[in-house]
Amino acid sequence: MAGGNAGSTPEMVTGAQAVIKSLEALGVDVVFGYPGGAIMPAYDPLIDADLRHVLVRHEQGAIHMAEGYAHATGRVGVCIVTSGPAATNLVTGLADAHMDSIPVLAITGQVARSAIGSDAFQEADVTGITMPITKHNELVQSPERIAGAIHEAYHIAQSGRPGPVLVDIPKDVLNETFAWSWPERIDLPGYRPTVRGHGKMIREALQLISEAERPVIYAGGGLVRSGADQELFEFATRLGLPVVTTLMARGVFPDTHELAVGMPGMHGHYSGVMALQEADLLVTLAARFDDRVTGKLDAFAPHAKVIHVDVDPAEIGKNRAVDVPIVGDVKVVLGQLLKVLDDKSDADFAPAADAWRQHLIEMKREHPLRVEQPDTGVLKPQTAIRAVYDTWGDEAVYVAGVGQHQMWSAQVIPYSRGRQWINSGGLGTMGFAVPAAIGAKVGVGRDVPVVAIDGDGCFQMTFQELATAVQHDIPVVFCVVNNGYLGMVRQWQHLFYDDRLSQVALPQDCPDLMKIADAYGIPGFRVMTVDELDTTLAKAREITDQPVLIEFRVDPDEMVFPMVPSGASNDDVIESAEEWRARLAAAADDQ
Amino acid sequence: MNRHTLSVLVENKPGVLTRIAGMFARRNYNIHSLAVGPTDDPRVSRLTLVVGAEAVQLEQIVKQLNKLVHVLKIVELDEADSVVREMQLVKVAAEPQHRSQIIELADVFRAKIVDVDHDSITIEAAGDPGKLEAMINLLEPYGIREMVRSGTIALARGGKSITDGSKVRMQRVV
Numbered sequence A: 001m002a003g004g005n006a007g008s009t010p011e012m013v014t015g016a017q018a019v020i021k022s023l024e025a026l027g028v029d030v031v032f033g034y035p036g037g038a039i040m041p042a043y044d045p046l047i048d049a050d051l052r053h054v055l056v057r058h059e060q061g062a063i064h065m066a067e068g069y070a071h072a073t074g075r076v077g078v079c080i081v082t083s084g085p086a087a088t089n090l091v092t093g094l095a096d097a098h099m100d101s102i103p104v105l106a107i108t109g110q111v112a113r114s115a116i117g118s119d120a121f122q123e124a125d126v127t128g129i130t131m132p133i134t135k136h137n138e139l140v141q142s143p144e145r146i147a148g149a150i151h152e153a154y155h156i157a158q159s160g161r162p163g164p165v166l167v168d169i170p171k172d173v174l175n176e177t178f179a180w181s182w183p184e185r186i187d188l189p190g191y192r193p194t195v196r197g198h199g200k201m202i203r204e205a206l207q208l209i210s211e212a213e214r215p216v217i218y219a220g221g222g223l224v225r226s227g228a229d230q231e232l233f234e235f236a237t238r239l240g241l242p243v244v245t246t247l248m249a250r251g252v253f254p255d256t257h258e259l260a261v262g263m264p265g266m267h268g269h270y271s272g273v274m275a276l277q278e279a280d281l282l283v284t285l286a287a288r289f290d291d292r293v294t295g296k297l298d299a300f301a302p303h304a305k306v307i308h309v310d311v312d313p314a315e316i317g318k319n320r321a322v323d324v325p326i327v328g329d330v331k332v333v334l335g336q337l338l339k340v341l342d343d344k345s346d347a348d349f350a351p352a353a354d355a356w357r358q359h360l361i362e363m364k365r366e367h368p369l370r371v372e373q374p375d376t377g378v379l380k381p382q383t384a385i386r387a388v389y390d391t392w393g394d395e396a397v398y399v400a401g402v403g404q405h406q407m408w409s410a411q412v413i414p415y416s417r418g419r420q421w422i423n424s425g426g427l428g429t430m431g432f433a434v435p436a437a438i439g440a441k442v443g444v445g446r447d448v449p450v451v452a453i454d455g456d457g458c459f460q461m462t463f464q465e466l467a468t469a470v471q472h473d474i475p476v477v478f479c480v481v482n483n484g485y486l487g488m489v490r491q492w493q494h495l496f497y498d499d500r501l502s503q504v505a506l507p508q509d510c511p512d513l514m515k516i517a518d519a520y521g522i523p524g525f526r527v528m529t530v531d532e533l534d535t536t537l538a539k540a541r542e543i544t545d546q547p548v549l550i551e552f553r554v555d556p557d558e559m560v561f562p563m564v565p566s567g568a569s570n571d572d573v574i575e576s577a578e579e580w581r582a583r584l585a586a587a588a589d590d591q
Numbered sequence B: 001m002n003r004h005t006l007s008v009l010v011e012n013k014p015g016v017l018t019r020i021a022g023m024f025a026r027r028n029y030n031i032h033s034l035a036v037g038p039t040d041d042p043r044v045s046r047l048t049l050v051v052g053a054e055a056v057q058l059e060q061i062v063k064q065l066n067k068l069v070h071v072l073k074i075v076e077l078d079e080a081d082s083v084v085r086e087m088q089l090v091k092v093a094a095e096p097q098h099r100s101q102i103i104e105l106a107d108v109f110r111a112k113i114v115d116v117d118h119d120s121i122t123i124e125a126a127g128d129p130g131k132l133e134a135m136i137n138l139l140e141p142y143g144i145r146e147m148v149r150s151g152t153i154a155l156a157r158g159g160k161s162i163t164d165g166s167k168v169r170m171q172r173v174v
């Protein structure tokens, strides 16, 4: 096993060199990081390594970049930081990656073994702190263990249900010299994710589908993680099954297809929400019945039987009882389902009822998103976002922050493939977009535009990473939908707190985003009204070799609809502000 | 809430107990008792967990435990078909006139006298939780100075072992 040098004298290396050699052995091409005391030994061999290092401006940036990279490429994103405050700066990103099943490897320095537990300078119990927000973690106790720990961490991060794994390495372990060997095989007796679905369950699932009158595919983010776009497309089109794509799955089935009925959930499309409510069968593919999708759980999809495919058995039956459970990688399971279909004649397995499909197509037509954009003057945020899409097009990757702009971006852009839409769904991490877009751009390379669509609140949480983009020549398009508010919070205060606005106003002109663009030495564009939109975006589009900052001054009063109020049944989906006001008035009349 | 006894084989790695206890705390599950010790294989420890849960939650507990990388195997033991034991040490006040009565009582429970002082007796007893409860009730009037009780440990009856997994119902789904 000794890296092919059995018999010859073993190569002597330091623990620090072992870290770098391990990353190289795994084929890691880029790490996002920030140096400091305990990790410094590893930054020395980095100079000569075959590894790109992106120097961030805050460790939260490093982990969100690793997430963005992983999101966009499907490969493990790697970040490396020092002990104590640097490691604790990773916490938000680890929790984010844990929630959204993003494969991330975090390497942290730790104080020397002899100092552990003594409250030494920059000591923090990082494995303890991150235990509940990582898929796994390990405090490395000897240099001989480094390669094994990193190899296992990498494997755990990307296999089964992906997630973040952290490896914490004491400084003296990094400094110690030992005989290097790379463990070709890893030994994890307690970790054996099931990949293939159970044959009997596969047949039962097809049986349920053939009996259903109103079947819907409830497509979740796991399809994106597993790269199952094609299998999903074939499965849905072959059986004529309508598809809803969750916030985490936008694009995994093309929005322009007639079987696409949109996004379900709190701010989903009307047809996406109602398709699930009316369905008699949910073909749940790597989705997890999140409360933002189900609304009031007892009232969710009340007529539906449930098939649930997930690689994580713990998701099956967690929130909703299941009729046919299938544990396995969704890409593989879809392949199995298609295989069984291949062996059947069309007479055995006719596509689902046409009436149901027609019903949903009509519903989509009758209940579109309602945006009223006047011809001149005030710019509606949805108009701005749609124009961004029209400018950068289908080839681009779109990365959102968290808030209203995120929901509008999920709603108005017609996505066509998985990994085209990147956002923080489970944790809802403001500040995600800027660094995640940088990481995504590093992952997809020169030819694919990456466009961040951020909020003015979110942007101010992490825009220091503009310097990272400039220094490392990472030409992301940064858009800020500036409504002068923590808009999503304002919306809730408006709707549920009688419009008593509390601590949600952000001065629209402070900071002056054009001066920020200036300060970072990148082109800045500001769009004040709808009239300037197209010409300004056309100018911005011409810049492809450096980061760009575009600010949209938008109508601060615009709200996100449709909306299912928190805790309400999905049947109570509200489609517009007028409908909301009408309901309030009716309720007042009743009293 | 029903009590369930889970036998869990885990890799003998640092922090494995913290992972399990932390998972229970974070997901708001109930642990009544937890005992851990070595097995015949030095790489493997065995935990006995007594949890309070209804069926759906029990399934979640088992699945969430299984997600921990260091957890090797989980089996639910049927209490009626298992040997279930706890151990207890009790220091009882023992005035000279009560001494023989206390010793007799210990005998009835097949408990052992493990320490004697001028005015106290320490009794060691093992058994199922009901028996130990009963013994405490009878000793109470003499005055219990202090006591300590272990978590539950249990093994299925019959010749099979957790590592062949045929007799006991395997919970592992992964």
Ligand SMILES: Cc1ncc(C[n+]2csc(CCOP(=O)(O)OP(=O)(O)O)c2C)c(N)n1
Pocket: A401, A402, A403, A404, A405, A406, A428, A429, A430, A431, A454, A455, A456, A457, A458, A459, A481, A483, A485, A486, A487, A488, A489
């Ligand atoms: C780190 C963090 N803090 C607080 C929140 C709560 N929160 C959700 S959306 C939102 C407002 C976001 O404001 P902005 O970025 O301007 O986006 P907008 O809703 O205005 O489009 C806030 C404060 C959060 N999701 N994340």
Ligand SMILES: [Mg+2]
Pocket: A455, A456, A457, A481, A482, A483, A484, A485, A486, A487
């Ligand atoms: Mg805002």
